[in-house]
């Protein structure tokens with residue numbers, strides 16, 4: 339389990355102060371995967387450096403299974419750091435070493451003898467699906483295979499936390515999914531808490547149990563995936579369940595209403611039922627259906643014709659277990675701009 343409490347990092351540039359992290363708190367229990375998403379400049383790289391103490395936070399705590407890394411110094415810090423396995427966008431392997439020697443490198447550093455190292459390396463290579471690649475060199479492997487080697491190396495010192503920094507940003511879609519499935523399988527290894535820092539929504543949708551949105555150094559939304567998408571107002575919901583763009587002003591008259599239904603409700607025709615009950619033709623103009631964290635979410639945009647009170651439609655949709663709200667077409671145009 340990793341617990342981050344009120345983590346703050348202030349950089350000083352002359353007289354100017356940059357609060358790259360501003361009171362970040364989060365907890366990732368063992369056996370779960372937490373995603374952190376944010377735009378460029380949100381503070382993601384700073385967070386990776388501060389979590390691993392490569393950069394000292396200005397204040398706050400980073401605890402792994404109750405041990406505070408920010409209090410550790412020199413030898414104790416080096417030992418504590420090994421509790422976090424780090425995987426970057428590129429595996430950054432030593433080109434002149436074999437794959438086995440790359441994976442075994444962290445064990446070599448702590449003086450594990452050759453026979454034990456070879457045994458552990460073979461076990462790790464099997465775990466990441468490369469049991470026969472130990473004698474190869476990095477240049478002989480594809481990008482996806484090199485990333486698997488990076489993951490094996492991060493697991494070598496038997497960490498409690500695996501921290502992925504944009505692990506699939508350099509990979510094609512098929513390889514991305516293979517690596518994501520591998521990451522997903524690791525959480526079942528037992529005691530690992532997994533943190534994935536990414537700007538890709540697909541990564542969050544496919545593997546994360548919970549997610550935080552980092553913006554200007556602050557966590558502005560956070561929670562289990564199923565909860566953050568189950569609202570019409572959240573930025574994470576918009577990003578993860580976004581409705582495909584359409585041109586609302588030219589093509590569609592009436593009032594636009596967004597409708598969110600989840601679970602078993604997502605499979606029932608709530609709009610058709612509502613149409614019948616309010617006695618008005620409700621036209622579906624856009625929509626998306628997503629399967630996330632084992633649940634189904636349907637996000638539809640409908641137009642309510644002039645002459646029908648949108649509030650009556652919203653009340654009926656809510657009575658049927660969906661959530662609904664009027665959407666301003668001007669906001670949609672701004673989003674598309």
Ligand SMILES: Nc1ncnc2c1ncn2[C@@H]1O[C@H](COP(=O)(O)OP(=O)(O)OP(=O)(O)O)[C@@H](O)[C@H]1O
Pocket residue numbers: 349350351356357358376377378379380381382383384385
């Ligand atoms: N060493 C530094 N000195 C001063 N300011 C810094 C330093 N490192 C980062 N910053 C500032 O902190 C803020 C967060 O930067 P950071 O690199 O952590 O963001 P990021 O989310 O990783 O962005 P990207 O996705 O573009 O890498 C930015 O305003 C950046 O300019």
